[in-house]
Amino acid sequence: MPHTARSDAIPDHAGSAEALxxxxxDDETAESGEEKLRSxxxxxxxxxxxxxxLTHEPRAMMLRDLAQxxxxxxAKAHRYLVSFLRLGVVAQDPLSGRYELGGFALxxxxxxxxxxxxxxxxxxxxxxxxxxxxLTVGIAVWGNQGPTVVHWMESSHPAKASLKLGDVxxxxxxxxxxxxxxYLPAGxxxxxxxxxxxxxxxxxxxxxxxxxxDVERMLADVREHQAARVEGMLLPTxxxxxxxxxxxxxxxxxxxxxxxxxxxxxxxxxxxxxxxLRECAQKLSYELGYSPTPR
Numbered sequence: 064m065p066h067t068a069r070s071d072a073i074p075d076h077a078g079s080a081e082a083l084x085x086x087x088x089d090d091e092t093a094e095s096g097e098e099k100l101r102s103x104x105x106x107x108x109x110x111x112x113x114x115x116x117l118t119h120e121p122r123a124m125m126l127r128d129l130a131q132x133x134x135x136x137x138a139k140a141h142r143y144l145v146s147f148l149r150l151g152v153v154a155q156d157p158l159s160g161r162y163e164l165g166g167f168a169l170x171x172x173x174x175x176x177x178x179x180x181x182x183x184x185x186x187x188x189x190x191x192x193x194x195x196x197x198l199t200v201g202i203a204v205w206g207n208q209g210p211t212v213v214h215w216m217e218s219s220h221p222a223k224a225s226l227k228l229g230d231v232x233x234x235x236x237x238x239x240x241x242x243x244x245x246y247l248p249a250g251x252x253x254x255x256x257x258x259x260x261x262x263x264x265x266x267x268x269x270x271x272x273x274x275x276x277d278v279e280r281m282l283a284d285v286r287e288h289q290a291a292r293v294e295g296m297l298l299p300t301x302x303x304x305x306x307x308x309x310x311x312x313x314x315x316x317x318x319x320x321x322x323x324x325x326x327x328x329x330x331x332x333x334x335x336x337x338x339x340l341r342e343c344a345q346k347l348s349y350e351l352g353y354s355p356t357p358r
Contacts, residue, residue, distance in 0.1 A: 109135070110143040114152065114168070119354075123161035172311075172352065181308065181316050181351055186214055188343050189319065193218060196339060201320040203232060203239045203305070209255055210234070210243040210318065218323070235259045235278065236271055238291040238305035239318050244278075245285035246307055246315040271296065290341060291318075294330055302330040304337060306344035311352030319344050 112133040117124065120132075130140035144162060147153040151167035182202060189200045193216045202214040208231045215228060234240035234255055244252050256278065263271040272278045285291045291305045303322035310316040321340050322328070329336045 110147070113140060113143055113147070114164070117153065117162065117164050123156060123159070123163035125159075125161055129162055181310070181347065182213060184350055185308065185317060185319060185347055188347060189214070189216060192321075192339060192343055196336065198321045198336065199323060200340075201322075203243075203318045203320060205243055205247060205251070205315075206231065210237075210239045212239075212320075220324075220327070233259055235263060235281075236293070236296045238293045238303040238322075239320055241281060241285050241291040241293070242305040242307055242318045243315065245282040245291065288332060290337065292330060292332075292337075295325060300325050302328045304330075304340055306340045307348075308344050308351065309348045309353040313353065316348075316351055319347075 112135070113129060116129055116132040124132075126137050126141060126144070129144075130137040133140060144153060144155075147165070148155060151165045153162050153168070154165035155162050182204070185202050189202065192198065193200045197218045197220070199218045200216050201212055203210045203212050205211070210232045212228055212230045212232065232239040234244045234252060236259075244256060260272070260275070260278065264273050272281055289307065292303065294302050301322055302325055303320060305318045305320050307315050308317045308319060319340055321336055331337065
């Protein structure tokens with residue numbers, strides 16, 4: 064007689080499902096899926112360590128050096144590089160065997176740069192900074208008349224700076240102006256600097272430069288600190304920082320401004336405001352494709 068399977072020999076998966084409930088299974092499945100999304104694909108992250116090294120290295124690299132910098136064995140690195148070569152993400156010199164970024168990596172970078180709006184990114188970043196430190200912050204770009212304020216956000220205790228969108232900042236008595244004077248080509252700022260120097264020579268205001276040598280010392284200080292600051296120079300009792308944001312060519316793209324009243328505004332180099340604004344500017348420069356080391 065043919066063998067008939069006994070019903071009690073079959074594992075009671077259906078009963079288990081009923082005991083758990085359909086919604087419990089759905090929840091577990093969803094949680095498992097979310098965990099997979101969070102965990103990502105580790106091999107991709109490991110492989111990108113090689114690309115990160117090549118991104119920051121100005122010259123093509125031998126396999127052993129590239130692997131060492133990426134923290135993996137040459138054999139492991141080679142397996143990743145074979146795939147990256149096929150995709151055009153890296154290229155290999157047929158004579159020396161050295162590796163460098165490939166054509167597809169360039170296309171990725173260019174596509175990213177074409178989509179980047181520096182002012183838009185800066186507005187988002189400064190909004191977070193304003194809320195975190197309760198600062199009055201702004202953005203300035205170089206316009207037809209000079210460094211121009213294009214975005215402004217007040218803190219909960221606004222500085223009585225009477226600044227508004229479209230204001231052109233002076234080169235010699237504002238942190239914003241000093242930053243642009245320090246980093247822009249001299250041809251762009253020469254005429255404006257001469258006009259302001261003529262005015263300061265007639266001014267009784269302490270702290271403003273009166274000679275070309277004074278100006279060069281102030282601009283050298285900006286470049287040394289990679290930021291500009293003023294203490295009550297443009298407006299009494301108002302202190303300010305301005306940090307540079309550079310683009311992919313190394314040119315100054317915009318300046319990030321933070322200001323406040325003396326006594327409530329940390330104007331010290333290395334202080335909380337300097338550090339936070341500087342980190343914000345450096346991240347934005349990175350987003351715009353800037354590399355602090357020449358390639």
